[in-house]
Amino acid sequence: MIRVLVADDEPLIRAGIRAVLESDPQLTVVAEVADGRSAVERATAPGVDVVLVDIRMPLLDGLGVVEEVHRRNPALPVVVLTSFGAEPNVLRAVQHRAAGFVLKNCAPAELIGAVRAAHAGDAYLSPAVARIVLGMVAPGDAERRRTAGARLAALSDRERDVADLVAEGLSNAAIGSRLRMTEPTIKTYVSRILTKLGCENRVQVALLVTSACRGRRS
Numbered sequence: 001m002i003r004v005l006v007a008d009d010e011p012l013i014r015a016g017i018r019a020v021l022e023s024d025p026q027l028t029v030v031a032e033v034a035d036g037r038s039a040v041e042r043a044t045a046p047g048v049d050v051v052l053v054d055i056r057m058p059l060l061d062g063l064g065v066v067e068e069v070h071r072r073n074p075a076l077p078v079v080v081l082t083s084f085g086a087e088p089n090v091l092r093a094v095q096h097r098a099a100g101f102v103l104k105n106c107a108p109a110e111l112i113g114a115v116r117a118a119h120a121g122d123a124y125l126s127p128a129v130a131r132i133v134l135g136m137v138a139p140g141d142a143e144r145r146r147t148a149g150a151r152l153a154a155l156s157d158r159e160r161d162v163a164d165l166v167a168e169g170l171s172n173a174a175i176g177s178r179l180r181m182t183e184p185t186i187k188t189y190v191s192r193i194l195t196k197l198g199c200e201n202r203v204q205v206a207l208l209v210t211s212a213c214r215g216r217r218s
Helices: 011-021 036-043 062-072 089-095 108-119 127-137 142-152 157-167 172-179 183-197 202-212
Strands: 002-007 027-033 050-054 078-082 100-103
Touching (some): 002 011, 002 036, 002 108, 011 027, 011 050, 027 036, 027 108, 036 050, 050 062, 142 202, 157 183, 172 183
Parallel strands (some): 078 100
C-alpha cells in the first residue's frame, strides 16, 4: 500500500484528490493538510510514502515544502500538483528537487501514475508540463538549448535512448519493455545517466532532454 499525504488549502480539491487516488486499491490517503508548514511536519513524521502538494499554500508555498521535506528526508518523494503550470514554477520545482510535476487538469489516471512513479523512484514529468517547458525554452533561449545538447552529447546512443524515454515519464519497467532490456539494467543506465549529466533526479533529466528539443525515439 502506498501512503499519500495530500496538501492543498481547498477542502473540495483535497476531497477530489482523495477520491481519485483511493480509486486505486494500492493507494491510500493517510492525511490531508491545508498549509505548507503542516505539510512539512506531517510529511516528515512516520507513515508517509509520497507527498502530493499544491504550489500556492498558506504559511509556506509548495516549493518551500519540496525544499524543506528534501532537507529533512531526501528519500521522501514530493509531487507538485498545480493549476499554475504556465508560470516558472516548473523550473523552480525541478531545482527544488521535486519528484514530479502534474497539472490539476490532468486525467485521474495520470495523477495515479505520477504517485506510483514517484513511489517507485521513477519520478514523473507530465507531458503537458513538458510542453510548457519546451515553450519556455524554445522561443528565446537558444543558449540553454545548446548547453543542454552539449551535456546530452556525453551520453552513449543507448544512454540517450533511455534518457529520452525518461523524459516521456516512463518507469524503469516500461523503458525496459520498450528497449527489450531488463529492469535492473535500466536502473543501472539511469544511475549512469544521472552521474554523467550531473542531475539529481529523473525530472531534471527530463527537463534537460526537453530543453534540447531533440526527439530521437527508439
